[in-house]
Amino acid sequence: MTVLSASELGARGGTGKPEVSVASYRGTYRAVVIGHTGRGNYGHGVGTAFAGLPGVAVVAVADPDETGRRKVMEQNGTPRGYADYHEMLSREKPDLVAVGPRWLDQHEAMMVAAAESGAKAIYCEKPLARSLEEADRILAACEVNGVKLAVSHQDRAAPPPHFARRLIGEGRIGRLRMMRAYGKQDKRGAGQDLLILGTRLLDLMRFFAGDARWCHARVMQEGRDARPGDVLPAAEEGGWIAGDDIVAQFGFDGGVTGTYESALSSDGGGTPYFRMELCGTAGMLALWSIPGPDVYFYPRPYFVPGIPGEWELLRPPPLPDLTPPPAGDIGFHAANQVLVSDLLAAVEEDREPVSSGRDGHAAVEMILAVYASHVQGGRIPLPLTQRSHPLESWIV
Amino acid sequence: MVYRAGLIGCGGVSKNHAAALRAARNVALVALADVYEPNLKTAGAAYGVDRLYTDYRRMIQDERLDIVNICTQAPQHAPVVIGAVEAGVRGIICEKPIGVTLSEADAMVAACECHGVRLAINHQTRMIPNTFAVERLVRGGAIGELRAARMIDKGGRPAGNSLMEMLTHMFDLLRTYAGDPAWVSAHLTVGEGGDHQGPQRLATVDDIMFSQEALSSDRDCGLVLGDRCSASFGFAPRSGWHNGMTAALESYYQPRRSAGPAWGPTTELLGTDGVLFLGGTSTHVDVHLHRGPWAAPGLMESQGDPVNAMAPGPVSTHAAMTPHHIAMVEELVAAIEEGRQHRSSGHDGRWALEMIMGVYESHRRDGARVAVPLEHRDHPLERWLTEVGRPLPVKPDRRVKTLQAVPAEVRA
Numbered sequence: 108m109t110v111l112s113a114s115e116l117g118a119r120g121g122t123g124k125p126e127v128s129v130a131s132y133r134g135t136y137r138a139v140v141i142g143h144t145g146r147g148n149y150g151h152g153v154g155t156a157f158a159g160l161p162g163v164a165v166v167a168v169a170d171p172d173e174t175g176r177r178k179v180m181e182q183n184g185t186p187r188g189y190a191d192y193h194e195m196l197s198r199e200k201p202d203l204v205a206v207g208p209r210w211l212d213q214h215e216a217m218m219v220a221a222a223e224s225g226a227k228a229i230y231c232e233k234p235l236a237r238s239l240e241e242a243d244r245i246l247a248a249c250e251v252n253g254v255k256l257a258v259s260h261q262d263r264a265a266p267p268p269h270f271a272r273r274l275i276g277e278g279r280i281g282r283l284r285m286m287r288a289y290g291k292q293d294k295r296g297a298g299q300d301l302l303i304l305g306t307r308l309l310d311l312m313r314f315f316a317g318d319a320r321w322c323h324a325r326v327m328q329e330g331r332d333a334r335p336g337d338v339l340p341a342a343e344e345g346g347w348i349a350g351d352d353i354v355a356q357f358g359f360d361g362g363v364t365g366t367y368e369s370a371l372s373s374d375g376g377g378t379p380y381f382r383m384e385l386c387g388t389a390g391m392l393a394l395w396s397i398p399g400p401d402v403y404f405y406p407r408p409y410f411v412p413g414i415p416g417e418w419e420l421l422r423p424p425p426l427p428d429l430t431p432p433p434a435g436d437i438g439f440h441a442a443n444q445v446l447v448s449d450l451l452a453a454v455e456e457d458r459e460p461v462s463s464g465r466d467g468h469a470a471v472e473m474i475l476a477v478y479a480s481h482v483q484g485g486r487i488p489l490p491l492t493q494r495s496h497p498l499e500s501w502i503v
Numbered sequence: 504m505v506y507r508a509g510l511i512g513c514g515g516v517s518k519n520h521a522a523a524l525r526a527a528r529n530v531a532l533v534a535l536a537d538v539y540e541p542n543l544k545t546a547g548a549a550y551g552v553d554r555l556y557t558d559y560r561r562m563i564q565d566e567r568l569d570i571v572n573i574c575t576q577a578p579q580h581a582p583v584v585i586g587a588v589e590a591g592v593r594g595i596i597c598e599k600p601i602g603v604t605l606s607e608a609d610a611m612v613a614a615c616e617c618h619g620v621r622l623a624i625n626h627q628t629r630m631i632p633n634t635f636a637v638e639r640l641v642r643g644g645a646i647g648e649l650r651a652a653r654m655i656d657k658g659g660r661p662a663g664n665s666l667m668e669m670l671t672h673m674f675d676l677l678r679t680y681a682g683d684p685a686w687v688s689a690h691l692t693v694g695e696g697g698d699h700q701g702p703q704r705l706a707t708v709d710d711i712m713f714s715q716e717a718l719s720s721d722r723d724c725g726l727v728l729g730d731r732c733s734a735s736f737g738f739a740p741r742s743g744w745h746n747g748m749t750a751a752l753e754s755y756y757q758p759r760r761s762a763g764p765a766w767g768p769t770t771e772l773l774g775t776d777g778v779l780f781l782g783g784t785s786t787h788v789d790v791h792l793h794r795g796p797w798a799a800p801g802l803m804e805s806q807g808d809p810v811n812a813m814a815p816g817p818v819s820t821h822a823a824m825t826p827h828h829i830a831m832v833e834e835l836v837a838a839i840e841e842g843r844q845h846r847s848s849g850h851d852g853r854w855a856l857e858m859i860m861g862v863y864e865s866h867r868r869d870g871a872r873v874a875v876p877l878e879h880r881d882h883p884l885e886r887w888l889t890e891v892g893r894p895l896p897v898k899p900d901r902r903v904k905t906l907q908a909v910p911a912e913v914r915a
Contacts, residue, residue, distance in 0.1 A: 366753075
């Protein structure tokens with residue numbers, strides 16, 4: 108096996124046509140931002156996702172923390188600030204609401220309040236919720252109030268997955284059969300990784316293969332099967348998690364299978380671990396270091412060591428810059444803006460956004476299916492019949 | 504001393520075994536047995552053996568055989584092994600899989616133990632030098648603590664058939680490196696509308712069939728089920744081996760590969776400090792060691808020991824197995840003389856079948872994790888048929904496979 112550099116791989120550009128086009132919307136929108144500094148802040152660029160978008164005026168920011176609120180008001184050029192988001196929603200009557208906090212304990216309350224405020228659309232930090240009960244209620248509130256909901260799974264706006272999906276559609280790897288996804292596996296390995304970053308990988312599996320129909324997963328703790336008493340509260344009020352090593356198999360329509368792995372790694376893990384491979388009957392595509400810019404093609408159904416020089420680097424064109432990213436952006440701004448533009452177009456066209464609440468809900472369902480399968484001790488069909496958190500019965 | 508050896512079952516697979524029995528040190532191939540006389544005569548001429556029998560028991564007694572090599576089809580393994588034990592042999596090499604049910608395997612192992620006969624099951628990949636090298640690397644901590652295995656099957660046949668033909672090797676090797684699993688969960692599907700490459704549906708009791716119905720060119724391996732298989736094996740922490748691990752398997756009914764080193768079964772052994780990529784088939788094991796953090800395939804460098812002792816490439820011919828078969832025979836002689844188990848013992852062969860039957864038992868129970876060794880020793884698929892009141896499927900009435908050298912008029 109040889110180490111291949113990008114130049115050795117012989118980088119090939121994409122077709123020149125952007126893989127992700129920015130949806131066009133016509134209307135003007137009054138937007139507000141809900142954050143909570145110290146309790147998940149404004150997520151991954153969700154607080155500034157609206158800044159500079161044509162026709163979108165960010166009229167207010169709510170955050171109980173004054174310093175944090177002022178900072179985001181400045182970034183967005185926002186005139187008004189509120190400590191209480193309920194007050195902001197009733198006074199401002201916004202069209203568009205960003206729900207920013209990474210912490211999940213307030214997601215349901217914030218989104219239900221936003222849905223009931225008369226807003227047309229909500230853009231929410233991932234993951235959607237801590238449990239299926241919460242996720243169900245969030246979707247129901249949006250449904251009843253006719254609100255479009257989009258979740259910040261930025262990969263759905265990133266060029267590599269779209270490029271890979273187009274190549275699959277064109278038959279470049281034959282028929283898709285197997286997906287392998289690996290968590291970031293840093294200090295958040297296993298349960299925490301599954302919740303925070305697994306939501307993106309599992310969402311990507313659905314992006315390529317549709318809905319998951321079954322799951323078998325094993326959750327391990329110190330080398331043995333996790334058991335009652337091993338349940339922990341996730342960091343940042345993320346609900347219940349368990350395990351230091353997780354291996355999950357999913358089955359999708361059409362006979363496609365997907366494997367997800369994450370463990371607390373001895374070397375600290377990190378971005379190089381975070382990736383996905385798409386294996387077809389005639390070749391393989393790799394999205395290494397998500398959200399990296401590249402897609403790799405390998406002309407065999409799966410990796411066979413010892414045959415060097417076969418990886419081909421394909422470079423899809425990057426995202427268009429809608430507005431300059433704010434200082435400190437680590438690559439989420441452009442994707443957020445693509446997703447928000449699409450959300451607004453979805454409002455006008457009365458369709459589902461490309462990264463919809465349903466997609467966010469399905470990712471939560473897959474995360475919880477991992478625990479449901481382990482607790483039950485076998486394969487479990489999706490959707491789950493049990494809506495309460497599968498680990499609740501294991502809390503000692 | 505020279506061990507007098509006989510070969511039972513003179514079908515296609517017997518060629519390598521005959522070559523191995525002739526080549527092995529201190530072993531002489533003196534007699535052949537087959538119920539099908541045309542094959543017996545052809546094999547006698549081809550292998551240079553003139554003591555030919557249609558009754559293997561008579562062969563063992565008349566020829567005072569020490570060793571027999573059993574190359575019959577799987578349903579005959581148990582009766583022939585037990586018959587050979589009763590006829591007085593000291594050592595047996597039996598083709599894989601050990602049998603078609605665990606109760607057969609139990610009876611075989613018990614008969615051999617009771618009579619002090621050394622039983623070896625022909626998982627010859629255990630004898631490949633690189634298999635020893637991988638064992639040393641794993642045990643020596645080259646990849647840190649073993650924590651997961653990812654397996655992709657060779658394909659070329661339905662997953663149900665592959666379980667008995669190819670995955671029996673992969674399961675056996677997995678046990679060589681990781682020890683005994685504690686449980687299995689499995690999911691079997693079949694292609695909708697008979698298109699096994701296309702969309703899949705859950706395999707049902709109605710899809711159970713005999714192996715030669717599923718793929719006519721395969722051997723008789725009893726009842727099988729499924730075009731594709733996803734399975735997980737859970738391993739408990741085991742001192743000196745690993746601190747608990749999980750093995751995930753994907754088996755696809757992919758088309759048989761064309762010539763060249765295209766692809767085959769792969770096993771990735773993932774450790775806390777490195778990865779071992781194992782390629783190859785039943786003829787060779789390619790080993791690639793990567794030390795350090797696991798990186799994307801193709802961006803990892805193979806480092807360290809020159810473990811890739813065997814040339815990779817298109818060596819997937821039956822003749823390429825002969826060195827491993829010779830090693831199987833010589834190991835049997837050593838096991839007899841040293842009074843110990845063979846490196847690929849009946850116990851090991853039964854464990855591989857345990858994992859195969861665990862796949863079926865789990866699928867029958869909607870993918871529930873089932874503990875191995877299994878409690879029930881009958882065939883899970885037969886029990887499934889019985890429970891829902893179905894008769895056994897019709898077994899294809901297939902002629903005994905003839906050796907290629909059999910004259911056309913005899914074959915007709």
